[in-house]
Amino acid sequence: MADIAGVNGQREQFRVVGQRNLPGKLSYTIASGVAQFGNDFVLPDMLHAKFLRSPYANARVVSVDTERARALPGVADIVTWLDEDIVRISSHGESFGPGTRPWIDNIADQEGAEVAVIVVAEDEDTCDRALEMLDVQWEVLPHIVDLHRGRQPDAYVIRPQVREAPTFGAPGMGGPPNPPKRGNVAYSNMISGDAEAGFDAASHIIEYDLYTPAFAAHLPNPSGSVAWWFDDPYHPEGGKSLHIEGAVRERMAIAMMYGLPPEKTVQEGLFMGGKYCDWGLRKSQEITPLLARRTGRPVRCVNTREDMFDFIMKQRYVHMKVGFNEEGLITAVEDDSIADGGVWGSSSFGNVGDLTQGPYNTLKCKNVTQRMEIVDSNRGKMYVSGQHCPFNWDSITMAIHLIAEKLGRDPIDIARLNLHGPNSQDDIDPVPSFEACVEAGKKLMGWQWHRAGAKRLPDGRLHGASFRYQMCPRHSFSSYNCKLELRNGVVHMPTQGPLFGVFAVECNAMVVAEELGLSYDDIQIDFDYRETFTPVGGGSDGTTASAWVMKECANILKLRILEAAIEYANDPPVPGFGHGFGPPPPPPGPFRGLAPDDLDIVEGRVVLKSDPSQGVPFKQATPKNLFATYSGRPPLALWVTGQMGKQLDTMNTAYCEVAVDEETGEVEILRFGVVADPGKVMRPISLESQIDQVMFFSQGCQLLEDFVYDEKTGVKLNNNMIDYKKPGMMDVPRVDREFLETRAGNAAYGSNGISHSLANTHLAIIAIYNAIGVWVDPPATPDKVLSALNKDMPF
């Protein structure tokens, strides 16, 4: 299904795209310590703000007396949930949760929740002292942090509201109506085909459980903002303008929140921190404009690390029942899961609706029943996310390995048997990209599958290996508005950025350079928050999609430059006339009487195609400043057509080898391997980085990360970086990677996105199963491995 059009698919020679070691446009700013993130900003006369945070997992503030706190020297302002200024504001950022809740109220539905009161003072210490001096009357309510407990019919109902307004990924998207909510439980069910008939046709039925722990968002920078109001001479009407830093990319949401036109909302910073599908605004990013207006001074509000231990993936328990025939062909799937609904306002990503985006769509089998219970809890909030949820195929990856074990056959063969062809679930042809990835992957890993527990390493440890396939998705969810400008002979690419951990602007600049016959350094990036082009929409796969749009724009600019060069040659200025002040205009190129088709651009010069030695630099080719714009998105974006997984173009395969020490229960990941076909490799180091990143994320959530709660109080026990372990330099294993280029995607030059598709793999857990023959729930800490082996800890 290579359906890429025009110059997109036809370009064979690449000078810039695919090059390594081209520094990021903001990299020197970062590396030199100049880059300022939201929490870095310090302004003269700046005040600090802090929220009252709940010490209880579920509680209500009945009353609060602020008098003593207000009297404390250094306290500038205290606002409560009853204050009119607070009642008037509501959030407009991406949250994907029901929007009916007040921006802040007196309900604290998780430990650490911002609740009821905000204190503003000269410094953070004074804020803390003032918060201690509040006289707060709490009504402590029963809490739910154990989903199994929360789904019981007699469980205390923590949130009686109805789940309304389906949002993306919400229960029931595209499926039959779900049962009404009962107690803490909402339902998200989806039935396709006839599972019963599928199980009747099966010769084997297996059942298994899969646990996916919650794990923390990947934000390294404490989230927060600094805001101030100022007189803007360019926009004096309507009072002062707002300057806010720290809510990067969300200027419009802030503008809407405070009823401001966009031109009166300034936000210049470019550095968001590691925002990997975590676009939600924290309250600390939203509140500072209000507090700055009330106090007439700049206000800073920044979360501590403990305050910002939000989920990027909520906890989930899956029970799977899979039927298959003697060959290993899956005939029916029943997927019953219990998922954390989180606190009120959590993102609904990761529910059954999302699973239409891929998990089962790659199978020939169409008899799939999915039933999900979404249990409201007091565990925490998930802000948007989705990086790890919609494409989490590992319930089926596990099935493939279990079938392989049962039948004594290589899981790669079982995957191949079950994978449908390129065009539909009825297509039985092989998928060329899958075959190419598997062939290279087997070589890369020296792949020799063995049955569980059948291989020991020379040092006596058990060896395990795993494999998984995925599609590199045709994401292209968003449309992009872009423009290019030739100004005084230099090509400018205006963009609002930002930088959020993916070199998206750079990838776009490479495409522009490629199409315009320039070098990467020739493209001048003009970062400006007022611009509309932001190459990040729809996740990091947006990079390839936005690059397609930018490529179209570059070709429009190219045509304009060639036309202008001919126009100038046909009608050159008369020497001494018509050029006003300044030096005389340069003589035009030798293009008189030619057509644009006769010309090309090579190394920053407009040249004759027939003789590229004859040409002139841009500045000489035309004295005009030229503009090109393009709005749109690549064709055939499968996500928006509902065909994700039902058509297969570019694929990837991932592998993992582990060694398990039976005496200590310790698991060592010997290496990860990834063979990916992103269609076309645009910026190789970006791809390598993203693959390393998702492998290390996987390592973290499979071996190290989970949220731990005190059952009795519902209090989080490890929301700090000492007790919640993220992989470090000495923990991470080798990652071997290889890229293929089938040019079968729909974005620039036949590329597709890659990052989502490899996030949160269960490769390590499956490899452990292959080593010891028993499932261990992640995170597979030594105690869990030993107990799976029926052994005690050695100490």
Add this chain to the structure above:
Amino acid sequence: MESKIGAGMTLTQEAAQRRVADIISAIPVVLTEYRCPLCARVFPGYSGLREHYEAEHAGAIAPIVVMLMLNGKGCEVLIEPHWTLKRTLQFRLGLTGTKHMCDKGVCGSCTVIMDGRPVLACQILTAECEGRDIQTIEGIAADPKWKPLIDAYCRWDAMQCGYCTTGFLVTAKALLDRNPNPTERECREALAGNICICGTYPRHSQAIIEAAAAMSGGGVDG
């Protein structure tokens, strides 16, 4: 209010070098005003502030003046005695290249070099730093000697979101100070205390080894 951000952030290495040099030279050597942290009143001399504390904030611990030796330059700072060096760098000196991620001494984002050794600025009281020789990322980036290290980090994308990067770079500089030709293993061991949530780990050793080669006069492969 004047904004120092926005346009011009696509800095070349030379421009970034100039920018950090400007930031360092903008730090005043002596204090000319003393602001009360509790009520924001400003006094022309330290004695005025002390008297104000005794009169208005009896029982509260008054701020102190500490003389720091930062990036080769002496400077007075007015701080509260419990302030960490990290806090002082950001809120008194405008040096925001030293980041904080964990505030608990586990992530290395706040690394500075003190008397030749990498230390965590979130774990050190400013008052303990008097008279010690402190280098921050700004000082390192402003020094042309370390251009190859900064450059190698940028060319190898040893950063994604960039938040942890300066902490890694300061640690890497401390490594190269004591071991100008580290092996891959030595690089990893030296950086073991730095956390990169974005997972850029493999590229740091590549960058450091390339920089080491360039600094010792060896070639640099693209």
